[in-house]
Amino acid sequence: LAQAGCLSGEQTLINLHIDPAEHLRGAKLSSLTQAVAYAGIKARREPVTRKATENNIKQITTAAQQVFSFCPTPAEIWKSIRHKDFSRQVKNFLWKSIHGAHRIGSFWTHIPECRERATCNFCNETEDLEHVLIKCRRPGQTQIWSLAKDLWLRKHQTWPEPSLGGVLGCGLATFKNEKGKNSPGLARLFRILVSESIFVIWKIRNDTVISRDGEPVPENMIHNKWLQAINLRLMFDRILTNHAKYGKQNSIKSSLVLQTWSSTLLNEELLPGDWINQPRVLVGIEPKSSHPPSQPSGRRGRGR
Template identity: 65%
Template sequence: MSFESEESKKLGGIKLSTLTQRLAYAGIKEQKAALSRKATDNNIKQIQAAIMLQFGKLPAPAKIWANVRHKDFTRQVRNFMWKSIHSAHRIGTFWKHIPECEDRGICQFCNEPEDLEHIVLKCRRPGQKEIWALAKELWLKKHPSWPVLSLGSILGCGLTTFRNNNGQPLVGASRLYRILISESLFMIWKIRNNSVIKREGAAVPAHEIHNKWLYAINLRLNFDRALTNHAKFGKQNSIKTPLVLQTWSSTLMEEDKLPENWIRAPRVLVGTEQQSSHHPSPPPGRRGRNR
């Protein structure tokens, strides 16, 4: 005699007697897809709220997705942004239901759930704090105020448009901000992976973080300079010289000694020095320019 009820013979509305492996797999995929859609919707709402707070405009989801492919982002950054909004990185809750891997969802440095917001803005492991300080320091050479960062504002940085007191767009500053935020975000991710995977949890030294970020930003600067060569890259892929000059003006080392058009000048670098392994960290409150 069987004491199994009809309810116990059902799984998600399907009788166990008729459940096949294919149907079970389809049901699991559908459940995962629903969870994924919910996470994506939450991220879109975070971006909308952040942009509304920062600029007073509510971007439509379609505009958010379009700006993930912003031309000011590198291909790697575009892919990273897309996966971030879809919560598709193998971090945090991704590991929650994988046997013997649950601890991978916890930040071993902070002993807290390691979601993207934690990695990018909250983690005490050397990386995010140092990189945002560098980005802020460079930005304050260009613009008088550094916005309050949130995961939504970072993922939505492609929607950024700064304006002057007359309401006119600051094209160069807005472009620099998009580059700084997107490159810093991706560098934080790479530093985290370097620490967790390659170094088995050991922190990346501060001078190495500093120099990696500086290298990435100078790479973007020099890439911009190269792309002003219309003959080489063509109209579609090249960048106009005035836009590059507007983007990087006020951020360069010894800029007062450079020609007005420094695109072809030798040794043009952003105004932050590299650090050696023995370079002391600056005292608290000395980074950046408050103006």
């Protein structure tokens, strides 16, 4: 039949018109999945731009240019906050932070009976995210950034001074070693230190404002909370090197863990080269006691 059609000298017109009653549009319900339907709805919606989001993206872009010497696209920035080196809590915190979705600062100015919550009761300034993470003079953020800097300088020569764009864009971190090549371990340590630090600062702020009614958290507690968070990350890294238990997708290479934490450990000179399975491996900052050292009591002599 096909050969006969080719050899025929006559041109056959085929009616391709579709009857409107039979012209079906959209998706077939019997084969439609929730994922396909949701993707279709998202594709039809116009993206809504928020002023706070745009400002934060600009700050992250500027900080990345200054600290990491490259200009990320917005897509790269959004991808960076889902980095596998971040915990789920940190990922959620970063997403809300970039969107300006935390209930702080100007959020409360639109509620007459809660307007006083917009101001930091310690500094008497608007308590936006930059104030909480970088500028607040209440005990917390300054001490934590000092601890992070101390640990970082054990491994690298310079510490980038924290800025709002820099800490929100810490997932973009890239650093080079002495040979000028990218250092995955160095970049990973930076991501862990900065992300865990900002989340500890945020939790301490909430504890101060909500649970302690504005009374600052003692400095020894701040010190120990940060140290606990970093030591937990070190412990999880060591545990996740078990490929047999956690599989290829969820486990971490031992070599990457060693690269990440080398030069930052307590009494590292006494540890073997591969300390992954050694007990009580901690970062090289000591905890602070919650009680002042007791004074030896003098012995009274018997009177004559």
